[in-house]
Amino acid sequence: MIFDIFLLQQVINGLSIGFVYALMAIGFTLIFGVLNVVNFAHGEVYTIGAFIGLMVITALAPPLVAVVPLVLAAGALSGVGLERLAFRPFRRFTDEASQKSRAMREATLLSSLAVSIIAREIMMHLFGGDMQGVPSDYLLQRPVAIGPIMVATGSLVIFATSAVMLGALQFLLYRTQTGLGIRAVSNNQLGARYVGIDTDRTIVTTFAVGSMLGATAGILVGLYDGAISPHMGFAPGVKAFVAMVMGGLSSIPGAVACALLLGVSESIATEFLSSGWKDLITYSLLVITLVFFPQGIFGHGRERA
Amino acid sequence: MPLDAVTDTTTTAVRRILEVRDLKVRMGSQEILRGVSLDVREGSIVAVLGANGVGKTSLMRALSGIYRTTGGTTVFAGQDLTNSPSHAVVKLGLAQAPEGRQIFGTMTVRENLLLGGRVRSQDRAARMEAMLELFPRLRERLSQKAGSLSGGEQQMLCIARALMSKPRLLLLDEPSLGLAPMVVKQIFDLLVQIRSEGTSILLVEQNARAALRVADHAYVMEAGRVTLSGNAAELAADPRVQAAYLGG
Structure with missing residues (x-):
């Protein structure tokens, strides 16, 4: 019985980590959808979200609910900036040959990697490489008893925020003109141009939305873990990338489901393995998925050039 | 009956919804369109005929702002559309049902x-x-x-x-491609109905017979240029067109 409660607690911890991966993975998936390119700077957006949140907290000491909108704004801005710097310059070539060209895609892949390195180095320069502590008033580590299990406030905040953001995203994608445009560009970019969609603007919007989710994930984890550093975006970025690939690259529900699966698996695995081995779980799941479901678990054979 | 010249200067009284002059498109070192000129009069159906690879689809893409042009002008409903982005073109009232459908x-x-x-x-x-x-x-x-x-x-x-x-002008790129003859007839009958509701049509087709049946005016393209033009009935009777596009 003791063991069961403990397991349940680990599942809850795992779900909250999983939701963080999910918020990140959605950003990857949205951007991959409209551009067919992986955005390697997504992990840095997460870090920027955490640092902006921390700066706001130390400078203004606002209530927690006020921190989130500011982080959202910072995320949107960094997404727009990232698109301008690393992606737009490579979209000048609009003819079919270059749009399908592998070289063009790899160029953006590398330019996003370059921007991510530059962003990380700038943050290192500004804040130093060490962990930054979070003022204790804002730490989300207070345990709350729900029946027999203890849940950290951080988990609850992550659940609530993720639920709101997933709901808002669903509303945006399926109930608004903007969302209709994003889905159209993801489905068929040339078709989108024929119906008069400004694809450049749609792509910028997608970056803004995806980066808002990523930046929020960053500050939530920062407040939960109590430490923020320029390198903090790397590991969750990789996990979210794995979730996206497992989910089939272009499926948002797939990415969310796989992100939750990864979070819970890692959390339970630490029961049986030393925590240093938990990354092994993620990569094993990735390899198993790719061997047995090469399209991803939720993929449906999207056409690739 | 002689075919009229590519640039028709006699009938300024008739309003032209589209005037294309000497349009050029280059892809790398290849000149795909080498100076195409054509007109669409308001309320008419105009067909562009030609074999595969003569630049018909490139012309359509250039008109919709998908391809950048390297020379010439496009005037649509009195506005210069040359190299306008695709979303601006649609907003002005020029829409396309493109090749490959792109739904x-x-x-x-x-x-x-x-x-x-x-x-x-x-x-x-x-x-x-x-x-x-x-x-x-x-x-x-x-x-x-x-x-x-x-x-x-x-x-x-x-x-x-x-x-x-x-749209005030509908561009259609190969609407008959891959369709059964019955369906092709159905779609072409609809074009006449669409025109009667006030939309002019510029149609690109390999199926010259079907296109000439509904068109008022037609152009024939070869190797990136317009080589023949005239009203559809005249072109359908022209021996050169019959030999090359209507199976003798």
Whole structure:
């Protein structure tokens, strides 16, 4: 019985980590959808979200609910900036040959990697490489008893925020003109141009939305873990990338489901393995998925050039 | 009866919805369009005929702002459209049902139509209703994924999507491609109806017979240039056209 409660607690911890991966993975998936390119700077957006949140907290000491909108704004801005710097310059070539060209895609892949390195180095320069502590008033580590299990406030905040953001995203994608445009560009970019969609603007919007989710994930984890550093975006970025690939690259529900699966698996695995081995779980799941479901678990054979 | 010249200067009284002059498109070192000139009079159906690879689709893409042009001008309804971005072109009232249809396969038929009407959102519901009157097959399929439709239905969706923006000029690129003769006839009959409702049509076709049957005026393209033009009945009777495009 003791063991069961403990397991349940680990599942809850795992779900909250999983939701963080999910918020990140959605950003990857949205951007991959409209551009067919992986955005390697997504992990840095997460870090920027955490640092902006921390700066706001130390400078203004606002209530927690006020921190989130500011982080959202910072995320949107960094997404727009990232698109301008690393992606737009490579979209000048609009003819079919270059749009399908592998070289063009790899160029953006590398330019996003370059921007991510530059962003990380700038943050290192500004804040130093060490962990930054979070003022204790804002730490989300207070345990709350729900029946027999203890849940950290951080988990609850992550659940609530993720639920709101997933709901808002669903509303945006399926109930608004903007969302209709994003889905159209993801489905068929040339078709989108024929119906008069400004694809450049749609792509910028997608970056803004995806980066808002990523930046929020960053500050939530920062407040939960109590430490923020320029390198903090790397590991969750990789996990979210794995979730996206497992989910089939272009499926948002797939990415969310796989992100939750990864979070819970890692959390339970630490029961049986030393925590240093938990990354092994993620990569094993990735390899198993790719061997047995090469399209991803939720993929449906999207056409690739 | 001689064919009239490519640039018709005699009838300024007739309003032209589209005037293309010496349009050039270059891809790398290849000149795909080498100076195309053509006119579409308001309320007419104009066909551009030609074999595969003579630049018909490039012409259509250039007109819709998908390809950048390297020379020449396009004037649409009195406005210079040369190298306007595709979204501006649609907004001005020039829509295209492109080659390969380019519908949104993973989205529903309704969403495809809504996207088509996105540039003019005022009376979108009424226009959707009008489209479903024109293409009753689509009404039965409204909540299905567009990718699950048959080829003919997809072509109808593609045309309906373009018409949702209430264009003054509709460009059609190979609407007959891959369709059964019955369906082709159905679609071409609809073109006449669409024109009667006030939309001019510029049509690119390899199926010259079907195109000449509905067109008022036609141009023949070869190797990136217009080589013949005239009213459709004259062209259909021209021995050169008969030999090359109507199977003798």
